[in-house]
Amino acid sequence: MEITYMMIGADGRQYGPITLEQLKTWVAEGRITRETNISRSDTNSWLPATQYTELGLAQTIAPAALSPAAPVNHSVLERRVRMGARWFFWIAALSLINTFMNMSNQKIVFVIGLGFTQMVDGFANRMDSGGATIGLVLNIIIAGVFALFGFFAWKRQSWSFIVGMVLYVLDASLFLISSLWLGLAFHAYVLFWMFLGLKANLQLKALEKGGAAPGH
Numbered sequence: 001m002e003i004t005y006m007m008i009g010a011d012g013r014q015y016g017p018i019t020l021e022q023l024k025t026w027v028a029e030g031r032i033t034r035e036t037n038i039s040r041s042d043t044n045s046w047l048p049a050t051q052y053t054e055l056g057l058a059q060t061i062a063p064a065a066l067s068p069a070a071p072v073n074h075s076v077l078e079r080r081v082r083m084g085a086r087w088f089f090w091i092a093a094l095s096l097i098n099t100f101m102n103m104s105n106q107k108i109v110f111v112i113g114l115g116f117t118q119m120v121d122g123f124a125n126r127m128d129s130g131g132a133t134i135g136l137v138l139n140i141i142i143a144g145v146f147a148l149f150g151f152f153a154w155k156r157q158s159w160s161f162i163v164g165m166v167l168y169v170l171d172a173s174l175f176l177i178s179s180l181w182l183g184l185a186f187h188a189y190v191l192f193w194m195f196l197g198l199k200a201n202l203q204l205k206a207l208e209k210g211g212a213a214p215g216h
Contacts, residue, residue: 006039007032008046017041020054027055074207077200081156084197087190088150088164092143099139103132111183112190115174117142153197158205161198165191 004017009031016039018026026032027049034057037046050057095113102121109118117139124135146167152160172187 004041006041007049008037024055027057032057074204077204080200081197081204082154084161084194084200085150085153087194087197088146088153091168091190092147092150095143095146096139099136103136111175111180111186114142114146115171115178115183119174153201156201156204158198158201161194161201165194165198168194 002019004019005023006014006016007018007023007026009015023032023038032038032049032055034048034050036049038049038052039046040052049055091112091114094110095117098109098113099117099121101108102118102125120135120138120142124131127134146164149160149164149167153164168187168191172184172191175181175183175187
């Protein structure tokens with residue numbers, strides 16, 4: 001005598017008797033889950049579908065548990081590191097451009113540039129002869145420091161990201177004090193990309209040590 005099955009549907013109603021082939025079709029269609037109560041004609045008892053090995057549900061593993069953790073794309077992380085480091089070079093370059101434009105009495109200012117160098121420009125403008133030269137030398141030094149942060153950040157030195165970001169936050173406070181909101185907004189934007197660069201760098205270092213990447 002052929003074995004048949006009965007099932008209790010999601011609506012609480014009984015369905016069957018049906019053959020094993022039909023039951024497997026319902027499993028494939030999603031009408032039967034691991035918790036669905038099923039009765040087999042040779043058992044005369046209601047059991048969860050997982051108890052019937054012929055349905056293959058006992059070995060079913062949730063997709064999230066079955067699939068491995070998404071692989072970390074090293075090239076993407078490396079690009080983020082370089083992008084974050086590149087901002088230090090832009091800051092240094094645009095800060096010096098601001099100084100040169102100030103020396104030529106141009107009123108255009110790049111807001112990504114440093115408030116520190118603009119402050120030096122202001123002092124230099126109020127000084128007697130030689131003030132412009134002194135201001136230029138000081139700003140070259142300040143811009144050079146940020147360029148060095150960019151160099152070491154490019155070499156994946158996390159401390160360079162951190163120290164550079166702290167100094168750039170202090171620089172942003174000058175825009176806050178002066179209520180220069182556009183400059184403050186651009187500083188926040190740049191800091192965001194620097195932070196992503198730092199985070200990517202920490203993830204790469206963790207992967208190189210064989211550990212789990214932070215944030216994963």
